[in-house]
Amino acid sequence: MSATKEPDEVRVMLVDDHEVVRRGIVTVIDAQDGLSIVGEAASVAEATRRLPAIRPDVLVVDLQLPDGTGLDVMRAARSAAPEQLMLVLTSFDDDAALGESRAAGAAGLMLKSARSQEIVAAIRAVHEGRSVWPADHVAEGPELSESDQRIVDLIGDGHSNREIAEELGIAEKTVKNRVTVILQTLGMQRRTQVAAMVAAHRRAGWKQGPA
Incomplete structure (x- = not known):
């Protein structure tokens, strides 16, 4: 895990309760130029406790956690820092997951089955202010007048x-x-x-x- 922040480096916090998955993602992200993992958590409680001190540029959250959901983490993050950028990383690609993630303030959703470089690209996109949603659902979302x-x-x-x-x-x-x-x-x-x-x-x- 990177100890210091390089100029223009994107600081990422990862919340996922599966240690093998988490370690794999951490290794991939830390190997990228301009990206670094500055915090990890395996539960809602741990994530909400650590977030205020870490203040990541991008928060990457799994939806399924042992003591709640990634939605709980994202709502807490937004409550503390309304500008917090967030990306959901999950195994579930369905309308409910997409809708709930949008409502909680996520800028996108990526499947864990995605290639590592796709996940990296999604993190960069979210940091740049872009949205990243599965192509099959790109036209779905809250209704506007x-x-x-x-x-x-x-x-x-x-x-x-x-x-x-x-x-x-x-x-x-x-x-x-x-x-x-x-x-x-x-x-x-x-x-x-x-x-x-x-x-x-x-x-x-x-x-x-x-x-």
Whole structure:
């Protein structure tokens, strides 16, 4: 485990109760340039106790833990640090896991069966403010109103709040307020995450917004 933080190094905390799995992931991450494991935990209690002192850049959490779930860890992390970036690493790829992970504030979900470099890439993506969700579910998520979907689409086109206001014929303050609601609905913190989500959807052949 890295003892010091190098410039621009992404500090990662891993929460997983399976020691063999945890050790394997730690080895992979610590071998990457610009990434380091700065904390580990095997339970909800241990994770919530250690998080305040560790303050990782990215929190990687398994959903199944012996004394609760990764959702408990993520909610506690967000309560202490609303800007905390989080990635779920799990064996379960289903709608419930995806929906609950989004609602808890995760920026993505990766399966433990993924290749090690895919997991590394996901951690880097989350740190850069992008979302990482299984391709089969890329168009799924919380429902937005038609007007909010239009705003999301325009964010994906790279428009500023002022440009969106001009395009829709509404006040810039209204756009700002709606963007705040959209971020909360999607479980995101920055509009760059929304733009990345739209880009991923478009690559998958789906475009946000009204038909």
